[in-house]
Amino acid sequence: MTDLGPLNYFMGISVTRTSSGMFLSQKKYATEIIERADMAGCNPSRTPVDTSTKLTSSGPPVKDPTAYRSLAGALQYLTFTRLDISYAVQQICLFMHDPREPHLAALRHIIRYIQGTLHLGLQLHASSISSLVAYSDADWAGCPTTHRSTSGYCVFLGDNLLSCAVYMSGNPVQHQRTKHIEIDIHFVRDLVTKGHVRVLHVPSRYQYAYIFTKGLPTVLFDEFRTSLSVRTAPASTAVGC
Structure with a gap:
């Protein structure tokens, strides 16, 4: 070399x-x-x-x-x-x-x-960080402490997800298109019901993705x-x- x-x-x-x-x-x-x-x-x-x-x-x-x-x-x-x-x-x-x-x-x-x-x-x-760290959806879903800690934040959703999120937060019935959602994820609905989480609309000017x-x-x-x-x-x- x-x-x-x-x-x-x-x-x-x-x-x-x-x-x-x-x-x-x-x-x-x-x-x-x-x-x-x-x-x-x-x-x-x-x-x-x-x-x-x-x-x-x-x-x-x-x-x-x-x-x-x-x-x-x-x-x-x-x-x-x-x-x-x-x-x-x-x-x-x-x-x-x-x-x-x-x-x-x-x-x-x-x-x-x-x-x-x-x-x-x-x-x-x-950057001062010398190691690579990666997290997947499975890591998040598999750690109740981690993903439930996100309840401390407001839930921000874009134009395409807003109506679906509002509907799901008020109606937990399983449908063909939502059967992949794990039961424990529905803890968000309980927080919405209690008023601890708000489903908000995010204007396009803030949708960097x-x-x-x-x-x-x-x-x-x-x-x-x-x-x-x-x-x-x-x-x-x-x-x-």
């Missing part, structure tokens, strides 16, 4: 070390994708998704499905540091088996967005993107490691 020194470039990802952590960028790789798509002179887009249209399986087939799949695959690799395009790329990859012209238009829309945001990358912050599940208007998208630590490269303050 050979010690190549501090990491600075690996598999298309450049690494810039700063006093606060590391900045990962795939600018060079993203530029190559734009050139492969023959879109070097395209006008940039503010967001990666056109919120006025919804992709379906209809439309004329693309002339070169292989090129479509190649570009879609390249965009998938770009999501390592560009988490902000994850939803848009996932949508075009749903149609890789039979790409149509609307899908190609959506792919080109993503590239137009990348064209205007080549300067963005992923900021990783330094939406950046992974739907197309967003520019203002919301820009704000949520920052929460992913996808940002401009920091000032040149590289330090040794």
